[in-house]
Amino acid sequence: MKNPAPPNKEISLDEIFTLSKKVMTVHGANEENGEAVAETVTNAERDGSVSHGLFRIPGYIKALDSGKVNGNAKPVLEEISPVIMRCDAQNGFAPIAHKYCLSSLKAAAKKYGLGAVSIQRAHHFAALWPEVESLGNEGLVGFTCVSYLPWVAPIGGSTPIFGTNPFAFAWPRPNQNPMVIDMATSSMAMGEVQIAARDGLDVPIGTGLSASGKLTTNAAEIAKGVLLPFGGHKGSAIALMVELLAGPLVGETFSYETAERDNSDGGPPQGGQLILALSPDLLGGINWANQAEQFFDKFEAIEGVRLPGARRYKNRKDGNIRKVNAELLEKIVRLTKHDR
Ligand code: NDP
Secondary structure, eight states: OOOOOOOEEEEEHHHHHHHHHHHHHHTTOOHHHHHHHHHHHHHHHHHTOGGGTGGGHHHHHHHHHTTSSOTTOOOEEEEEETTEEEEEEEEEEHHHHHHHHHHHHHHHHHHHSEEEEEEEEEEOOSOSHHHHHHHHTTTOEEEEEEOOSSOBOOTTOOSOOBOOOOEEEEEEETTEEEEEEEEOSBSSOHHHHHHHHHTTOBOOTTSEEOTTSOBOOBHHHHHHSEEOBTTHHHHHHHHHHHHHHTTGGGTOOOHHHHHHHOOOSSSOOEEEEEEEEEOHHHHHOTTHHHHHHHHHHHHHHSTTOOOTTHHHHHHHTSOSEEEEEHHHHHHHHHHTTTOO
16 A cells, blocks of 8 residues: 655755765765765756665665775776776775766777776666766767666566666767666666655566565565566566676676675675767768757657656756655764764
8 A cells, every 4th residue: 555655855956965975974985985976866866866866875874884885985997908998996886986987988989989998896876877978968879787786587587686787878969968768677676666665655567576476566575576677588688688798798797796795784786887988970970960860859759759868857957956755864864973
């Protein structure tokens, strides 16, 4: 049964940033690392990506407190070839690694037409759109993916082996925000299932299985069981691809290996990330933007259709005040005082 709507509290984006940075630094992150995470959290709340905003703070803090994540990380970027970079995130949260690698990746892709960075020893707990949007904003096509903990069973089975394995893709557009697709390859991101469980909401059948392997719409039961891939065997195949791209291809672990070395503190595990950048100027020649814009015009002219990313861009225009789950906010304020 649906719980009564949880009470919300109004808070500005500036306050979200200040609070997020404060709680990170109180728990041992330095200014640079605290700001990188606070920016990610604030941008998620700004865009309505609520399952990857303040909701993640208790997990970030658990990982700092347990010593799993280095809140003073200074990632190291190594140039393997003019277009291949390897970033050792030094056991830090992913947003700090992005600060150290995206500008070199962009420069390589603009000069040579493409670039790739393998990020190792990072702890990703956020949405993926910020990385690719940043590439799209510079006229580049972007792709990224990460694996996670084994919560998703391949099609036909009930034993989890895949992470929720999201990927994101950005297409640059002249004088406007890039078109960005950002999606988990599970039927639903675990953060969304956890929020539905918290709020007593049902989720669609096919989202996952209970701990006893039964299909259920009960989010709380799925949170204790397994998720299923989106789109049956096709989603299962894409989840498999992400395991390989964000694992051995970048010198990192599969989701099941990630779990084996994780301390289960509830914070993000250590894993890898692949980020690719492609230059349509160099690959496609002069007409790519016009041709794509004509396609988008036709696409959006279809009744009932919108581009992926449009919801977030609309939310982004919605002033400086956000409504946030009051209990969560109180918890984060308590965490700034080392009180759980
Ligand atoms: P959604 O299913 O909500 O959305 C997936 C994509 O589809 C988005 O680009 C979304 O755009 C678009 N979309 C949704 N509805 C429509 C529509 N009606 N028409 C056109 N496009 C649409 O996302 P998920 O629940 O799969 O993932 C949520 C987030 O979780 C992602 O940001 C992902 O990166 C993150 N995640 C992170 C993990 C990690 O380990 N760090 C693990 C798993 C997930 P829009 O945003 O505009 O709605």
